[in-house]
Amino acid sequence: xxxxxxxxxxxxxxxxxxxxxxxxxxxxxxxxxxxxxxxxxxxxxxxxxxxxxxxxxxxxxxxxxxxxxxxxxxxxxxxxxxxxx
Amino acid sequence: xxxxxxxxxxxxxxxxxxxxxxxxxxxxxxxxxxxxxxxxxxxxxxxxxxxxxxxxxxxxxxxxxxxxxxxxxxxxxxxxxxxxxxxxxxxxxxxxxxxxxxxxxxxxxxxxxxxxxxxxxxxxxxxxxxxxxxxxxxxxxxxxxxxxxxxxxxxxxxxxxxxxxxxxxxxxxxxxxxxxxxxxxxxxxxxx
Numbered sequence: 001x002x003x004x005x006x007x008x009x010x011x012x013x014x015x016x017x018x019x020x021x022x023x024x025x026x027x028x029x030x031x032x033x034x035x036x037x038x039x040x041x042x043x044x045x046x047x048x049x050x051x052x053x054x055x056x057x058x059x060x061x062x063x064x065x066x067x068x069x070x071x072x073x074x075x076x077x078x079x080x081x082x083x084x085x
Numbered sequence: 086x087x088x089x090x091x092x093x094x095x096x097x098x099x100x101x102x103x104x105x106x107x108x109x110x111x112x113x114x115x116x117x118x119x120x121x122x123x124x125x126x127x128x129x130x131x132x133x134x135x136x137x138x139x140x141x142x143x144x145x146x147x148x149x150x151x152x153x154x155x156x157x158x159x160x161x162x163x164x165x166x167x168x169x170x171x172x173x174x175x176x177x178x179x180x181x182x183x184x185x186x187x188x189x190x191x192x193x194x195x196x197x198x199x200x201x202x203x204x205x206x207x208x209x210x211x212x213x214x215x216x217x218x219x220x221x222x223x224x225x226x227x228x229x230x231x232x233x234x235x236x237x238x239x240x241x242x243x244x245x246x247x248x249x250x251x252x253x254x255x256x257x258x259x260x261x262x263x264x265x266x267x268x269x270x271x272x273x274x275x276x277x
Binding site: 006008009010054058061062063077079080081082083084085 | 161177178179180182183186208219220240243244245246247248249250251252262263264265
């Protein structure tokens with residue numbers, strides 16, 4: 001399935017990309033598993049998405065936890081805890 | 086640099102803080118929801134903008150509503166000493182689409198919990214200089230207690246849920262992302 005992935009703030013800066021399409025075939029893919037999959041790609045990805053880094057995720061613009069199961073054609077975003085206001 | 090489109094009109098129908106409203110509702114803001122009188126619904130607005138916030142212009146129309154006896158405003162401004170000293174500006178990033186959706190959900194929940202006549206949230210993005218306003222929250226109600234409570238609630242939820250990220254910029258040009266604060270989570274949790 002094709003997933004549109006967006007990165008924001010410090011995650012985007014460490015990664016060096018704003019968004020990408022990830023094509024992945026995995027049944028019952030959780031947000032955590034997707035994050036680990038992307039992080040295993042190279043050093044830069046690992047630095048941005050390593051499990052030591054506190055990261056939040058949103059699926060289709062709703063905040064979700066790491067166990068959320070992703071469906072095809074979803075928009076997923078990874079970002080640090082928010083700091084508005 | 087262009088501004089994202091303004092989101093104005095009535096809050097979404099089905100008030101209630103679920104935090105998990107279905108996606109794709111961000112463009113559904115036209116028209117008043119069934120549970121609100123049109124005249125009341127007209128007073129609800131959320132907006133993300135690059136331009137400075139014109140405080141008087143934002144508040145004046147709300148105060149003209151004859152039902153309103155109390156208007157509480159919160160103004161968040163850029164201060165010199167945050168996570169780092171010598172801050173001259175903030176650079177604020179957001180998640181277009183999700184931001185507006187998140188702010189609307191928060192306004193909806195405030196309208197479900199309190200009898201508010203009008204709510205407005207204006208949040209800046211991009212470059213915001215020291216002393217300038219970052220966010221304006223206006224809550225209008227018949228009585229001040231309601232307006233104070235709802236305004237505090239809106240800011241506490243915004244701080245912990247709305248997808249904005251601030252970067253502090255020093256006078257020498259160096260910068261740091263602002264860290265999320267545990268006290269903001271604690272402030273949010275008191276609302277249950």
